[in-house]
């Protein structure tokens with residue numbers, strides 16, 4: 346079966362405002378483009394890239410979904426740091442320092458990185474370009490509509506669907522042990538930690554009004570970074586079904 350990856354990114358006055366990605370059959374391309382074009386409320390530049398998928402892998406189920414609510418972002422992040430230590434063995438202080446960088450903009454001069462930071466189990470940063478980071482691309486659901494409908498029925502949003510797909514692809518790599526994520530949307534305070542089993546939504550993981558966000562992928566120190574970039578940025582993944590909602 347021939348499939349295409351369709352990627353959209355839009356900006357306004359040079360600032361990124363929206364992005365999205367699908368994997369679809371040729372017959373669905375028009376409809377997918379329409380959906381992606383409608384996604385940003387406003388834009389003055391949009392790029393749509395369509396590329397045949399050469400390297401496809403299937404994953405049976407997403408990570409299981411769990412939710413934890415805390416009183417404030419300090420408590421929430423304390424919980425997040427404890428979880429990450431448990432799954433990576435990295436010292437809590439080191440994890441806390443990287444998380445602080447994400448909350449204040451981990452790129453040069455405090456800008457938000459476009460992709461994720463890579464931190465290995467010795468606590469060292471490993472991405473090739475510390476402003477760009479590594480981007481997880483080419484991941485979607487086999488039947489996106491069905492999955493979104495299940496998630497909406499369970500009280501989640503399409504935002505959850507996209508992040509869950511990214512986290513599921515990431516944790517499927519043998520090199521990635523855990524992921525930390527907060528959005529760069531100043532009003533969206535849910536963050537998540539992904540582990541090998543679960544996508545753990547945590548509220549509120551950041552302070553209201555903070556426009557910074559980012560992702561950290563915690564990886565094994567033996568990780569082959571070239572192979573990891575190749576898997577995350579070049580290989581495509583289709584996910585069949587949802588894991589458990591707990």
Ligand code: AMP
Nearest residue numbers: 458459460461480481528529558559560
């Ligand atoms: P979002 O979940 O789209 O609000 O993204 C939150 C942050 O994660 C962004 O500010 C980026 O730093 C980073 N990010 C967004 N998309 C990706 C991606 N596909 N792969 C890796 N990092 C990403």
